[in-house]
Amino acid sequence: MFLKVALALCLVTSTTAFFIEEECLNYTVYPVQYELTIIPYVLYEGRSYYDCETIITVIANAPNVQIIELDAKDLDIKTVNVYYNDRDIINKFRPFEYNGKVGKLYIYLREALQQYSISKIQYNIKISFSKQVESDSSSGIFIAPYEDGGTKHLFATRLSPNKARYFFPCFENPRFEAVFKFRVYQVPNRKGVQYANTSLVIAKEQTRHKVRDDYVIIEYIPSSQVALHQVGFHYSQFGFRQVSAKNTNDTIIVWGPNNKLKYYDFILIFGEKIMNMIHEYASVNRPLVYGPINIVAVPLRLDGYEVGSWNLLTNRENRLTYIPEFTSIKQEEHMTFELAQQLCRIWLGNPGEIERTRWYEEWFKEGVSTYLAYYFLTQYEQGIQTLRHRIPIGIHGLQMKNIAMSQDWHHSTPALITFNRTLAVEIPARYKELVQMKTASILWMIENWIGSDKFHMALVRYINTRRGHYISLKDFMTNLDHDTVECLHQFFNGSTASKVLDSWFHQPGYPVIHVNVLRDRTPNAVQLKQHKFSFVREDRDSHYLIPISYMVQNNQNCFNCYQPRFTIDQTYTFEENLNGGWIILNTNASGYYRVNYDTFTWKLIAKTLKEAHLSINELNRAQMVNDVFALYAAGVMNQSLAVEILDYLDQELSPVVWDSAISGFDLIKTPGASCNINKYLYKDWQEFMQAKVAPMYNQIATEIEQQSVSRMFRSHIISFACAVDLQPCLNQLRQSYDNYIHRKHRLDPDTRETCYEVLYRSDANFGRQGFNAFEVEDKVSAERKIRKEKQFLYQIPMGSPVLDRLVMSTTNAPDSTTEKKEDTEQPTVPATHGGATQNFAPNVLALLFFILCSMR
Template sequence: MISRAFVLLFLFSLANASFVIEEECLNYTVYPVQYELTIIPYITEFSPFFDCQISINVIANAPGVRMIELDAKDLEINFSSIYVMKGNIDIVSRSRPYEYDVKNGKLYIYLAEPLIPYNKNSKINQSYHIKLVYRKKVTEKDEGIFLVKYLDENQQSKYLFTTRLTPNKAKYFFPCFDNPRFEAVFKFRVYVVAKNNVWQYTNTSIVIANEHRKVVNVPKDVIIDYSPSPQVTLNQVGFHYSRFTNILTSSKNDIFMVWAPGYTIHHYNFILMYGQKLMDLIHDYSGVERPILNGPIHLIAVPSDRIDGYEVTSWNLLTNRAHRIAHQEEYTSIKQLETMTFELAQQFCRIWLGNPGEPQRTRWREEWFKEGVATYLAYYFLAQYNNGVSHINHRQPLGSYGLDMKFRAMAVDSHRFTPPLANFNTSLAAEIPVRYKELVTMKTASILWMMENWIGSEKFHNALVKYINSRRGKYISLQDFTEAMDRDTIECTHRFSNGSRLLARWPRRAAPPLVLLRVLRDRPLNAIQLTQRRFSFTADHRQNTDFLIPISYIVQNNEDCINCYQPRFTIGSQSYTFGENLNNGWIILNRNASGYYRVNYDETTWKLIAKTLEENHEAIDELNRAQIVNDVFALYVAGDISLPLAMEILNYLDKEHNAVVWKAAISGFDLLKTEENGCNMTRHLYKEWQEFMKRKIAPTYNKLSNSHDYNTRLSRSSVVNFACFLKYQPCIQNLKYMYEQYRRGNMRLDPDFREAIYYMLLQDNSYFGANRLNDFEEDDRRRAEHRLKEENRFIMKTPVGVPRPMPIIMSTTTESTTLIASPIMTHQAGSSSTLIPSLFIAVPPLLFALR
């Protein structure tokens, strides 16, 4: 046993020498090397618990240590079982053996002699074993490890144990050194108790290590020994104990297993097949015969609202709330399906980028950077999956997914107190606050998308996968990544700056930049002036910035365009001027909308863009139209453009039926509720915007397709939600008709419209019906309730203001004046307009969707 301990310590010192040196903030003088846990669970309806024998192999980090401090919260410790073994000798003090601070969850073990500091060159025994026995009573409200109740096929109550140890909750599961920087090996032994009339029989025990062997003892308990785990942090430990069954699939060397109650297992066929497709895409992308994970990936459907999404550090024991991974045609909405597929893609990418189960461990010095790369790749694989791409030779660009992650990032990043990404350099992924999760994931992914478009998609992806494959078993850092990208993507004839310079400043600066474009049109070769400053919703914090911004552009009349459709140039802290013959047309920056910045043009250019959008909006690419629409909302809220100019640019939206553009418009409209703004928002102004957008959404709503393909369903759901939010009466009447038919039992409720219906019911304080909502329905109800609360909170905090004076238009007819003032017109004055009746009770256009 002692020789085994020395081998373990020697391997530990080799594997972790650099890691221990780097972590100067360790706050314990004792370091855990290995935990051994023998768990005997007893599940019953009245008092579920488990007994555990634990042995912790430790070394001392400092001389003179005579007290060991363990974290142990809500555990019933058998104090007579506490030992600290130095070989075969117990060195716990007899006069003062221990203290247990129940309130703070601290167990102090006092020693009769000081611990010997660890020295890898010493030949004497320097390892110690802390041993104790405890009992943990498990309830549904516990932290760390908790009880989950569900109904089986006979509607009988069943229970399971499952863990969620992020953040800092391992102490509720077992006594430990609860420092998120400590890594140790874990060795589990679990008893599956024999069938009897007292305890619920279970047959599923899963931990973070692979099963080694099973034996059966005299009472017919099944004893499962697991192989020692890799070195992991406490938040990577996992344990699950239930009576579940599984389905599995494989892809090359990978096995993917989904666990759920037996009678529901067919609901998880979709996520199983999707997981297999994801693994195929990752294998094809990586180009090497290397498994994503050594051993199976277990995905467990936990029927509990305590779980919402994956733990970012999990790699082989993934848990998620059951309805977040189940697919039931009659209940799963298209938005829930979109969330489901993205979350699993993101988690698989985290695993592929580096996990403790690798033969050679890959570590990321900046875990926020790993989160961003995983998010970028998740969207990349999702774009391939939803477009049916099966090989990298037919690579599908990010497109609308790139815009989505950029707008989500900017919505968080534009607020004054949002920190730069580099502030998280030393943060573990599990420690990043929830309010900054989207900043870290979406902003980093957006910057990578900008870099991809700057370098070129083919070169970028080839260099990225080459770099990841080359760093197996090594450290990955942002600096090393950018230098490697330079080596693999920069050609000697390339006349533009390299990727490392491009990327270097973005993590150190907060907020997206705003590029100001002015065109001097008083000369044949027009001069275009570019400057940059920080984008801010208020007049504060608008200082000049020094981002290295890649500039791409398109021009309206491109016959003589010098730099169109090729890599352009970058701008920095200094203003930049270049010449271009615009031929009295517009110029639009940020071609393909991949740059992480907003643009404000001079008024003449804005009006030229507005004119083209009104006359022939498809002359501008959909991604650029989406960027323009979203920018206009943001610039108006910031007070950078006037209300008449903003509405003039957006006036064309009644002709716009593109899903990508409307998604950008909807996210842009949400910016109007920004509390700190430069537009002096009032309730009257907000109401005017609502009426304006109500007129613009009407034609798109009335032309909704009845197709059931993925993208159409997603677009249709967003439009209906937005129309309902704006209180567009034809939409409201259709939703009321659907819900009434559903209550009468004539038709089921279409899940794609469920959130809109719940929002309508909550807004009217209407009756939800006697039937209890299932998890899918409850998820939509919570989202609708949150949106209504946010809307009401915004209204209450916003001053009333006064109505704007209506413009006076001289006209020979009464009709044109009426068109301006009416709140229910489909178009504004000066265009072909038709009145929409205030009560449109007819069933079309949404009845087609009631499948």
């Protein structure tokens, strides 16, 4: 029946958009078009409000409908009518009932609606109401003050699911799509009422004309067929700046207060470069969207862009303005990533396309847009002028993988495929980042496996051939195999990219591969066994289809280490000539898994890291450092071995390795982790990392290098040095703030957040004076970190002092000529002190001896 309704809707709408193929929805009345006439009153004093008249064209989706149920919240409903042609069929004795508590408007009819599939009849619901607008950005429509030659205000909307009802009465099903036709009145200058000259909706302006009392009426063309969360409205006295793409008519327009327009140049130039990269990547002279992309800077705390929107976007003001003396390098990275990700979403499919492209699985679209955002960001940061010389995402790939892995281990985390047909706006907030980063990480793993050029050619070819059609995960994987599987690009055991993707999308979490090298035979046998990784419970068997790549220390007679092409399911054993050296899995760290080696192999790796760490590429060093912290936190690796491997860090100069080490150190704070951390052990780890980070801190703390990579590295090192209570760092930041307070110099924006953290530790009342938007963001982040640290320290037990304090390892790495049988065995899970294998008996004897001596 729904297909008949969809066909009928195509005939009555004024657009050429087509309907999503879905099962019959559980509404008896279906909206076809919303016509909104809005008269906003922005008051200088008192509450602002708007009057509105909405006409909803609907059809009956079931027989004998005599009650129409709409969603409406915090609205002052004045009149309601329902027209069939020109005849009002509302029940005059009981016209409507409005339940403000549950947010429902019930309309009662004196005659039943006729089912559209039989009668082809449509009805018009006419509702007039008014709405008081406040500054709460979580209520759908809100008002925000800004300074531009005095205090002014703007109206703006954020109609994510369950928020449109605060804007106007509607059928708030996120899968319902309809045409929207706006008419907006611009109120003239009057006493107590603010004049506004900027009105933006989701459609292009058609006409404007003056009426009595100098009102200006703006008529907009009917929008394309969209869902409620894709609707937008903005009303202010903003000005704008704009840029256009090189080869298409795509235009980005940023709106903001006139006195701040110069601060939008950075984001405009960045947006132009990303648009040009996308067009070059697509290899098709096709605009991203029909009409301009309007971006509104809102002076309130907003959480990124609206996921489903394409031509009217809002974001917090400091995510669009770039002021060198206030914008930190982290904030700059955040604003560029968000815009790159949103432009990728728009390119992958939006309602404003000439031929609309739809995705069955929007979680998959979110992952692809995240991956592409990092891809374009990598080219932008490296100054690449043409994608013919593309650079793999490498560093960004490892960052997104570490973010995903830090969240993806818990037993309650769902598999990606469970989101199935879930709309992107319906993904729970707690899983949003995980879905984006994990999907992107799995794509990065596949890209590294089949080759970057092949992967990107297959991806862009697929997107281009699906314009105006549906994109599904299954269809994508089929085409990926078709474009990439060759004799040289198929796994030894017959697996393909689609089989690997299917394996990872259908299982939650990720695995750890235990590597055991049998060195008592020639060639050596390498045993691989996977388990599902978790911080809080015993390993469990898992069945991920894992692409294996590896490198060896001594590759003179290596069988297949240059491009090994096989996958493992549960266990796998292969032969390799290691010649007494180590083997390292997961070349370039692109695989979405962790690796734990036998003790002897770990000691060989530790020896190489200590003596010649540059012989191992930085991505693999970074991954191993993060894995060591994770394995220790999970109780899989003992403390002394972890310290021996990490001992080389005071020689490490790579930003990506230190970034991985910093995120890895946070893993030992995982609630309930099997390492059984206590306050004494945590203090020992802090002191150990103090010794490791101190040389790097001393080297870069006073540098003035302003390259983005250097700024970010310096920011991370200073933040971590203070996190582990490195005293020179703490003193320096306190001194910097004292100098700032006494007007001697400005506070470095890159270390501002860390400075706030240091001050909060000693003064809980810090931060009550005025801050700008950039400082407020860092202040809130600092407060959050301090609360999390206090909660962690409160929850862990005191423990008891460890006699053998945690110091830099002095254990000699094994000589490759001597092998012990126990070195080839898997590390055992320790019983005490978070996995630290303690030499208990000698310590007890030493303690007794000390007590006896004291008694004498």
